Each structure stands twice: as C-alpha cells, then as structure tokens.
Amino acid sequence: MEELRTALTVGFAAIFTNNILLVxxxxxxxxxxxxxxxxxxxxxxxxxxxxxxxxxxxxWVAYHYVLVPLELEFFRFIMFIIVIAAFVQFVExxxxxxxxxxxxxxxxxxxxITVNCAILGVSLFMVIRDYSFIVTIAxxxxxxxxxxxxxxxxxxxxxxxNTANVPEGLQGPGITLIIAxxxxxxxIGFTGVLS
Amino acid sequence: MMTVVLSVLAVSSIGAGLxxxxxxxxxxxGNYGECTIDVNGEEExxxxxxxxxxxxxxxxxxxxxxxxxxxxxxxxxxLKVPEGAGHLMPTELPFLEKDEIENxxxxxxxxxxxxxxxxxVPKELLxxxxxxxxxxxxxxxxxxxxxxxxELVEPDRIDFTPGQYIQLKTPSYKxxxxxxxxxxxxxxxxxxxxxxxxxxxxxxxxxxxxxxxEYIGLDDEITMNGPHGEFHLSDTDAPAIFIAGGSGxxxxxCILHHMKNMDIQRPAxxxxxxxxxxxxxxxxxxxxxEQELANFKFVPVVASPxxxxxxxxxxxxxxxxxxxxxxxxxxxxxxxxxxxxMIDASVKVLGELxxxxxxxxxxxxx
Ligand SMILES: Cc1cc2nc3c(=O)[nH]c(=O)nc-3n(C[C@H](O)[C@H](O)[C@H](O)COP(=O)(O)OP(=O)(O)OC[C@H]3O[C@@H](n4cnc5c(N)ncnc54)[C@H](O)[C@@H]3O)c2cc1C
Ligand code: FES
Numbered sequence: 001m002e003e004l005r006t007a008l009t010v011g012f013a014a015i016f017t018n019n020i021l022l023v024x025x026x027x028x029x030x031x032x033x034x035x036x037x038x039x040x041x042x043x044x045x046x047x048x049x050x051x052x053x054x055x056x057x058x059x060w061v062a063y064h065y066v067l068v069p070l071e072l073e074f075f076r077f078i079m080f081i082i083v084i085a086a087f088v089q090f091v092e093x094x095x096x097x098x099x100x101x102x103x104x105x106x107x108x109x110x111x112x113i114t115v116n117c118a119i120l121g122v123s124l125f126m127v128i129r130d131y132s133f134i135v136t137i138a139x140x141x142x143x144x145x146x147x148x149x150x151x152x153x154x155x156x157x158x159x160x161x162n163t164a165n166v167p168e169g170l171q172g173p174g175i176t177l178i179i180a181x182x183x184x185x186x187x188i189g190f191t192g193v194l195s
Numbered sequence: 196m197m198t199v200v201l202s203v204l205a206v207s208s209i210g211a212g213l214x215x216x217x218x219x220x221x222x223x224x225g226n227y228g229e230c231t232i233d234v235n236g237e238e239e240x241x242x243x244x245x246x247x248x249x250x251x252x253x254x255x256x257x258x259x260x261x262x263x264x265x266x267x268x269x270x271x272x273x274l275k276v277p278e279g280a281g282h283l284m285p286t287e288l289p290f291l292e293k294d295e296i297e298n299x300x301x302x303x304x305x306x307x308x309x310x311x312x313x314x315x316v317p318k319e320l321l322x323x324x325x326x327x328x329x330x331x332x333x334x335x336x337x338x339x340x341x342x343x344x345x346e347l348v349e350p351d352r353i354d355f356t357p358g359q360y361i362q363l364k365t366p367s368y369k370x371x372x373x374x375x376x377x378x379x380x381x382x383x384x385x386x387x388x389x390x391x392x393x394x395x396x397x398x399x400x401x402x403x404x405x406x407x408x409e410y411i412g413l414d415d416e417i418t419m420n421g422p423h424g425e426f427h428l429s430d431t432d433a434p435a436i437f438i439a440g441g442s443g444x445x446x447x448x449c450i451l452h453h454m455k456n457m458d459i460q461r462p463a464x465x466x467x468x469x470x471x472x473x474x475x476x477x478x479x480x481x482x483x484x485e486q487e488l489a490n491f492k493f494v495p496v497v498a499s500p501x502x503x504x505x506x507x508x509x510x511x512x513x514x515x516x517x518x519x520x521x522x523x524x525x526x527x528x529x530x531x532x533x534x535x536x537m538i539d540a541s542v543k544v545l546g547e548l549x550x551x552x553x554x555x556x557x558x559x560x561x
Contacts, residue, residue: 079206082206083213086216089217096309108284108285
C-alpha cells in the first residue's frame with residue numbers, strides 16, 4: 001500500500017514538479033524540431049510515453065537481474081542504450097506489421113525516439129534514485145505524460161505564433177527556446193505541491 | 196582481470212541475444228511472404244513483400260523515376276496505387292496535391308509492399324529499359340564539369356525524346372555508401388542511337404558525382420535505365436527561349452541537335468549563365484549551331500568577369516540578360532534547366548516580362 005502511494009506520488013511528480021523536459025531539459029532536440037503542429041506533437045508524445053514506460057521497465061529488469069548480480073553496474077550506460085535501441089527496432093517492426101494505421105501516425109517517430117536522451121535519462125534516474133519495480137513503471141509513465149504535456153503546450157503556442165509578429169532573428173528555434181524557458185519558469189510554480 | 200572478461204562476456208552476450216531476437220523477429224514478424232502486384236490490370240508480378248514499392252519494382256526492371264534514391268525528398272516516384280497501399284504516410288503529404296490524394300497517387304518509395312497491390316503505371320514507363328554501357332569518353336569542360344559518353348552494350352540502342360534523362364546506377368563503391376540512382380539529362384544527338392552523353396557537375400561530397408569523377412575510368416562498365424521525363428520541345432512555332440547554366444546545358448544541347456536534325460526553323464535564343472569566363476564551355480559547338488540553325492542565337496552571360504579576362508559579351512545575372520534582350524516574352528515559350536534557385540528566379544522574371552506560366556517548361560535538378 002505504501003509502495004503504491006509512493007508510485008502515485010513519483011508518477012505525479014514526474015508530470016509536474018519533476019518534468020523531465022522542463023525541469024531537467026532532457027529530450028530538447030525533438031521537442032524543438034517536432035513542435036510545430038499539435039497533431040504531430042501529439043503523435044510523438046504518445047510514442048514517447050510508450051517507449052519510456054516500456055524501456056524503463058525493461059532496463060529495471062536488466063539492471064537488477066543481470067548487472068547487479070554480476071556486479072557490473074558501471075555498464076548500465078551501454079546496457080540501457082542497447083536495450084532501448086533493440087526495443088524500439090522491435091516495436092517498429094511489430095507496429096508496422098499489425099497496425100499500419102498506428103504505424104503511419106507513430107512509426108516515423110520511433111527512430112527519432114531511440115536517440116532521445118530523455119528516454120535514457122529516465123532509466124538512469126530510476127537507478128540513481130533506487131526505485132522499486134512498481135515505482136519505476138509509474139515514473140516512466142509519468143515522465144512520458146510530462147513530456148507529452150510540455151510538447152503539446154509548446155505546439156499549441158507555436159501554432160498561435162504563426163500569426164504573431166516575431167522579430168526576424170528570433171524566428172524558429174530561437175523563440176522556441178525562449179518559450180521553453182518561460183514554460184520552465186511556470187512549471188517551477190508547481191514546486192511545493194508535493195512534499 | 197576477471198571483471199574485464201566477465202563484463203565483456205556479459206555485454207557481448209546481451210548484445211548478441213538482442214540481435215538474435217531482432218533477426219528472428221525480422222524473419223517472422225517482418226516476413227510478409229509473397230505478394231502479387233497487378234500492373235495496369237494487364238500483368239501480375241510476384242514479389243517478396245517487406246520492401247518499398249519502388250525498390251520492388253526496380254528489382255523487377257520496372258523503373259519508376261527517382262532522383263533522391265527513395266528518401267522521399269524528390270517527389271518524382273509518384274504512382275497511382277488504387278489498391279493495397281495502406282495509409283498515407285506523413286512523409287508523402289508535402290508532395291501530393293489534394294486531387295492526387297483523392298485519386299490514389301502515392302510515392303512509390305514510401306509505400307511498403309505488405310500485401311497484394313494494384314498499380315497503374317504510364318505506358319512510357321513500361322518502355323523504360325535497363326542498359327549496360329561502357330564509358331567511351333570523359334572530357335573536362337570546366338574545373339567541376341565533365342562530359343561523359345556512354346556507349347551502349349546491352350541493349351545497344353536507345354530511343355528517347357530530346358530533353359529526357361537517364362538514371363545512373365551508382366554502386367556502393369565505398370563502405371558506408373549504399374547503391375543509389377541519380378538522374379542525368381541526355382546531352383547527345385538523338386540521332387546517335389548507340390550512345391548517350393551527359394554533362395555532369397561535381398557536387399562536393401555527392402555520392403554519384405564523386406563516383407563518376409574519382410572512381411571510374413575509360414572502358415569501365417556502368418548500368419543505367421531510361422529514358423525518363425516529360426521535358427521536351429513543344430510542337431508549336433512560338434519562339435523558344437532556353438535558359439540554363441552549367442550542367443543544365445545538357446537537355447538544351449540535345450534539343451538543339453534535334454532541331455537541326457528535323458530542320459526546325461522556329462526562332463530560338465539560348466541564354467547560358469556562368470560566374471566567370473572560364474566557366475563557359477562548349478562554345479564552339481554552340482557557334483556551330485548558330486551557323487546550322489537559321490534562327491538560333493547563343494547568348495553567353497558572365498556574372499562577374501575578372502579583370503584579366505577578355506569579355507565583351509553580356510554581363511550580370513542570366514535573368515538580367517533575359518530582361519535586356521527579350522521584348523516579346525508574351526508570345527515565346529521558355530525552357531529552363533538547372534538548380535531550383537536559378538529556375539525559380541527565371542520563372543519570376545519571365546512572368547514579369549509577360550509570359551504565361553503554362554508557357555514555361557523546366558527540369559529542376561533537385
Ligand atoms: C530530372 C533531373 C535531371 C538532372 N540532370 C542533371 C544533369 O544533366 N547534370 C547534372 O550534373 N545533374 C543533373 N541532375 C542532378 C543529379 O541527379 C544529382 O542530384 C546531382 O548530380 C547530385 O548527385 P550526387 O549523388 O553526387 O549527390 P548527393 O549524394 O545526392 O548529394 C550530396 C549532398 O549535396 C547536396 N546536393 C545535391 N545536389 C546538389 C546541387 N545540385 N547543388 C548543391 N548541393 C547539392 C545534397 O542535398 C546532399 O547534401 C538532374 C536531376 C534531375 C532531377
Ligand atoms: S524516390 Fe524521391 S520521393 Fe520517392
């Protein structure tokens with residue numbers, strides 16, 4: 001029961017107070033490049049939720065049942081990256097085979113996600129913070145939702161900005177990063193919601 | 196020591212295990228079995244599923260045009276796929292107009308063959324063949340442009356409309372480079388049926404041009420397919436304005452040969468743009484055309500001749516020369532060839548001079 005409560009708290013914190021993107025600034029690259037439209041941002045966001053949850057789970061198992069018994073914890077970087085890459089490849093194949101519709105919407109984002117540092121970040125945080133299996137699931141899922149939330153907000157703002165008069169030198173990535181900074185400040189407002 | 200061995204073993208075996216898993220899933224999940232492609236309702240071809248429609252058709256020697264080698268960036272591989280193509284990919288959207296989407300047009304390189312398909316291909320495409328040819332001549336035209344002559348071996352004859360292009364198959368000549376196809380306009384005399392000539396500009400770091408410039412030599416065998424393309428001289432008497440710089444001269448030269456062969460008398464002016472005097476080439480051939488074609492005028496334009504260069508011809512941008520020399524644009528037709536930048540600029544100027552958009556024909560080397 002206690003663990004479930006921790007899981008919920010960690011998951012909730014991952015969405016708001018510890019948002020992987022706006023608080024730790026991980027996963028910035030696809031965030032700036034794929035946030036021009038709400039629809040594509042949503043596709044990428046869902047793909048991130050899925051991959052983040054599954055890979056943190058797989059990496060938890062790999063870490064605790066392979067690396068820890070063999071005392072090879074220092075290999076976690078390589079191990080996590082291999083697992084993430086293989087998993088994404090596998091999922092891509094399966095989705096393409098069994099759900100062409102989902103593949104058309106999501107498939108092109110999957111290779112993009114393999115190299116997303118937020119995915120690796122979640123797996124590494126789960127080790128550093130010594131999360132249990134259940135808490136890791138909540139943390140991976142919550143971080144994914146947090147990322148989706150951030151990119152959706154950004155895409156919404158950018159779509160509105162299409163009609164705004166942005167100074168020439170700031171157009172594109174420049175203004176996007178400034179907005180990301182402002183959004184991060186806003187998210188700091190959530191600090192203290194959880195203690 | 197033990198730790199080192201153990202760690203290498205552990206990481207390699209995990210890596211190997213995952214790789215094995217991927218190979219197995221490729222063989223099972225990724226195995227689409229044999230699929231049938233119905234071509235124009237007339238012919239059925241059996242292929243192994245799992246690859247893109249473009250590469251499957253290429254394997255079957257049905258050559259759909261493609262300049263980007265299947266990366267989904269040139270938009271040339273459009274085909275009508277009424278059945279079995281699956282959902283439209285976001286990568287296709289930028290290249291398809293609304294009515295094309297409604298009429299089942301797709302980019303062949305983005306459609307994966309997963310099940311039986313039916314496709315409609317234009318009749319001309321079915322006449323596209325694959326040729327083996329031998330490099331018979333390589334001529335330096337400028338510091339970065341060469342003319343290549345390919346003598347056809349098998350089949351040893353080609354029929355094409357002047358203005359069309361061939362696709363060169365570039366083998367994987369260096370590790371890390373995959374086999375690609377690149378388009379090159381035919382520059383030779385269409386009466387010369389046993390060979391094709393092309394004029395190629397070296398793109399620094401480019402896959403195909405680096406291969407042509409640095410890796411092949413006389414008598415080497417190459418593979419190409421063609422002819423492709425819609426670019427050709429129309430059947431009217433309207434005065435023709437040709438605009439092309441650098442390797443863009445290729446299709447224009449071919450059309451000039453054709454005009455000579457057919458004794459086409461319509462007035463024609465060719466504006467040839469270059470930055471420096473030494474970047475002009477084939478001037479003697481152009482002079483020859485001026486003598487042989489009654490109403491043809493060749494206008495070389497040099498953007499910024501250097502002081503020590505003798506130049507008393509037109510200077511400035513090629514579009515400036517067009518502005519200065521063309522007074523009857525509204526009744527002319529224009530044929531442009533070369534980089535997208537040059538073409539866009541020329542279309543704009545011709546429009547300003549009063550030429551209707553449907554009188555402007557071009558091949559973008561993109
Ligand atoms: C219908 C058609 C006809 C063509 N006819 C001719 C022709 O007669 N003669 C000719 O020389 N070319 C012609 N081209 C262009 C040709 O097909 C190739 O795109 C070009 O030669 C580059 O190929 P590559 O494999 O060497 O470079 P790639 O490996 O394709 O490109 C390498 C890099 O260079 C960039 N790049 C590609 N092309 C250019 C360019 N033109 N300028 C600057 N950067 C570039 C790419 O974006 C890439 O980053 C034609 C293209 C088309 C579509
Ligand atoms: S081959 Fe270029 S878009 Fe398909």
